[in-house]
Amino acid sequence: MSDDSTPPKALATRLISPATQRGKGRRPVNPPIERASTMLSDDPAQMTSSRDGPVYGLEGGSAARQLRSILADMEGAHDSLIVPSGLAAVTVPLTAILRAGDEVMCTDAVYGPTRRFLTRHMFERGIQTRFHPADASTDAIIDSLGDNTRVLLIEAPGSLTFEMVDMATLARACKERGIITIVDNTWGAGLAYRPLEHGIDISVQALTKYVGGHSDILMGAISVATKAMADTIFETIDDNGWHVSPDDAWLALRGIRTLPLRYRSQFQSAMKVVQWLEQQPQVSRVLYPPLPSFTHHELWNSQFDGAASLFGVVMKGGSRADAHRLMSGLSLFGMGYSWGGFESLVTYETPQLEQRLHQADLEGQLMRFHIGLEDTDDLIADLHRGLSAWPT
Known part of the structure; x- marks a missing residue:
């Protein structure tokens, strides 16, 4: 029985403790790399049940599941989903949420490939984007939100020129208007900043950067505040097959221990x-x-x-x-x-x-x-x- 008076362990400890948790028998420190597409069952009646683990390799093995759990803990999220690149971490939730006639508001200092996705891919599908000046005040950004604005996309800080905004105030204003907030939290890495604690709906980061830490993987994370949003985004990942390889998941898990x-x-x-x-x-x-x-x-x-x-x-x-x-x-x-x-x-x-x-x-x-x-x-x-x- 746990002692409720014991204070929560520090984040650095929580990143490592799943590796040393007892009661699982003799095992390696990190979970094994499970390279598999086909997953076998003993009982035909259980072949489509996830109770005994992944039904198919796309669902991710032990390393991917542990990585997602640690990321959710680090970001204070209901769930964290992983995708094959940092760019995908931004484009997947936009794809899941936006429909023709919707509008995105974002900083003019947005990451270049994200700008390209918005002005080319999304524009061709009837979704408009407006860019506010990178140094706009928080009040000016709120005033610029329109009736069709569905998503406010925030860079924390702005790419290249590093502008900052008051994200908690923006999150409150957007909730009042039914606008979803997404923050690119790669610079904060889930350590220096935890957007969901400030009312942001979705925090994304390129695990390619600090989590990987060795410039040898491409991966992104999407951390969400609610189950409903997690389900919506997971359906888009699942429908498009945007899953992460077991080797890359293992490398990211290794990197996050020393983050x-x-x-x-x-x-x-x-x-x-x-x-x-x-x-x-x-x-x-x-x-x-x-x-x-x-x-x-x-x-x-x-x-x-x-x-x-x-x-x-x-x-x-x-x-x-x-x-x-x-x-x-x-x-x-x-x-x-x-x-x-x-x-x-x-x-x-x-x-x-x-x-x-x-x-x-x-x-x-x-x-x-x-x-x-x-x-x-x-x-x-x-x-x-x-x-x-x-x-x-």
């Missing part, structure tokens, strides 16, 4: 790097919500408990060629997309801003950095070498 440690360590390293960058003559400003100098710092501080190690750097002037020279001058920062792995990365992002309807007012070229698990002094020395080629 709090990696996330915290990389945040601490990022803070050291951004504080150094703010002092450099080539840098106009750093776009990172934990910095007191950042425009939306107070919104971050009131909603988040920590931060990802991903940030933007607005340079003083410069050109595409200057950005490429800076990147080529770095030896410890890989040049590649995605983030959340153990390695530091750099990308040049000014061209992506051209997709926006409301252009960001930046003083120069926009670079994006992800800080990995390398020694921060080594990273800063590498950045010093790279910045030395920037025209001042």
Whole structure:
């Protein structure tokens, strides 16, 4: 019998404790990888019953089920569903919820592939999207919601330029209007921010990033507040066959065990790097919500408990060629997309801003950095070498 006076275990403990739970006999720490399409039964009358486990391989094996359970606990969700990519984590609930004549409202700083899905795939199916300015106030966003708005899609924070909004206030306003709220919580990773606790309906994240942690899988999670919404989204996943392989589920489960440690360590390293960058003559400003100098710092501080190690750097002037020279001058920062792995990365992002309807007012070229698990002094020395080629 459990002792109700015992306080809940910390999240870091809860991520690991399913692996060490007793009473299951001798077994490996992690569940086995079950590569199977056909699932056999002993009784023909039970072939279609899920009581004894999955009826077919698409339903997911032990690793997938444990991963979903841990994600739901981490996000404070009724259920968490997993899909083959972070992009699918966004597009699946939109597909499940929206119908012809509906409208989506979202930030102009939305993730590029999400914008493409909304303006191409959904538009062709009679669903409209309106983009509010990335730096719009919470009140302005609420005022812009229309009679046909069915979904408010929020980035936390906005892609590339890292704008913040008051998500709890937006969630309350949307509930009053019958609008469903979806937050891309990849940056918060279910650790620094738990959207469902603030009234958000659906929290999605790319498990490709921090949960995987090793830049070797593609996967997404959809965490929902209610059973009804979970059922609606699961039907769309099931009807389209958007399921995750057992090998990838196992890798994500392995990665989630060390997630709090990696996330915290990389945040601490990022803070050291951004504080150094703010002092450099080539840098106009750093776009990172934990910095007191950042425009939306107070919104971050009131909603988040920590931060990802991903940030933007607005340079003083410069050109595409200057950005490429800076990147080529770095030896410890890989040049590649995605983030959340153990390695530091750099990308040049000014061209992506051209997709926006409301252009960001930046003083120069926009670079994006992800800080990995390398020694921060080594990273800063590498950045010093790279910045030395920037025209001042």
